[in-house]
Amino acid sequence: MNKKLIGIVFSLLMTLPGCMGSEEKDIFYGDDINPPIPAQDFILTDGDGEYYQLSQLEGKVIVIAFLFTRCPDVCPIVSANLDFISEQLGDVYGEEVVILTITVDPWTDNTTVMNDYAEARSLDWPHLTGSVEELEPVWKNFDVGLQTYDSDVDGDGVADGFDVCPDTPEGEDVDGDGCGLDTQQSEESDVQVKHHPLLTYWVDHTTGTIIVDKNMNQRVWWEDTLWNPDLVMEDILLLVNE
Structure with missing residues (x-):
């Protein structure tokens, strides 16, 4: 088979569906x-x-x-x-x-x-x-x-995934964001709510x-x-x- 004929056959094969490992x-x-x-x-x-x-x-x-x-x-x-x-x-x-x-x-x-x-x-x-x-x-x-995990670095009862203030002083009560009520509240904040127990674990x-x-x-x-x-x-x- 001469080179010209080989080239024609190869070209035809390339046009056939499923030939030569076509990819999606x-x-x-x-x-x-x-x-x-x-x-x-x-x-x-x-x-x-x-x-x-x-x-x-x-x-x-x-x-x-x-x-x-x-x-x-x-x-x-x-x-x-x-x-x-x-x-x-x-x-x-x-x-x-x-x-x-x-x-x-x-x-x-x-x-x-x-x-x-x-x-x-x-x-x-x-x-x-x-x-x-x-x-x-x-x-x-x-x-x-x-x-799921319940890691709580500062031990305030709010899982790390939810904890806005991960360095709350030990023993200090926190709000729903895990921020200490005594030392971590902004001047504008009027939230004084203890964290909800549903925040004790995080889902990733x-x-x-x-x-x-x-x-x-x-x-x-x-x-x-x-x-x-x-x-x-x-x-x-x-x-x-x-």
């Missing part, structure tokens, strides 16, 4: 999940105390966020971003796109707490919780790194929102600290139109 191309603004990961079915409980099954959403694009209601920083921003998305989607929202929030703190986030969190922010999508046994397979399937988790396609496959991952709502919208609509 990234098509989303968020991180493409390649290969797609099947979203395993689950049954959790919504804020009204009703069972909620993932498989009932097959045929729709699903945006799933993981958070906990005591989270003081990223989680409220994620909720606000999702609220913006729901408004921008217009008629597509609910009909072709569904949003879900799932807790990573079932020890605190019961149905009442989840419902209060949603109502306080006028969020109209399901906020789901369950037992640790029910949630663990969900966290694993969606690759949610989760760790992977901050990411996953978009699931109509065939129940995880397709896109958005890091919560890098959200661009307009680009998230583009990714959602791309899946809607598939």
Whole structure:
């Protein structure tokens, strides 16, 4: 076989699908999940105390966020971003796109707490919780790194993750931010409340929102600290139109 013929054969092979180890191309603004990961079915409980099954959403694009209601920083921003998305989607929202929030703190986030969190922010999508046994397979399937800890460097009873004043003098009473009532209050502060016992442990988790396609496959991952709502919208609509 002469060199010219070899070149023709090689060119033809390169044009055939699946030949020469062709690779999947990234098509989303968020991180493409390649290969797609099947979203395993689950049954959790919504804020009204009703069972909620993932498989009932097959045929729709699903945006799933993981958070906990005591989270003081990223989680409220994620909720606000999702609220913006729901408004921008217009008629597509609910009909072709569904949003879900799932807790990573079932020890605190019961149905009442989840419902209060949603109502306080006028969020109209399901906020789901369950037992640790029910949630663990969900966290694993969606690759949610989760760790709880109760480290408290200054021993004031407020976990370090919540403690605004990590060097409170020993034995001093503190407010809800872990700041000493005697030595760590600003002049403007009139808060004189002992810390709530729910702040005695902290939840650390992977901050990411996953978009699931109509065939129940995880397709896109958005890091919560890098959200661009307009680009998230583009990714959602791309899946809607598939």
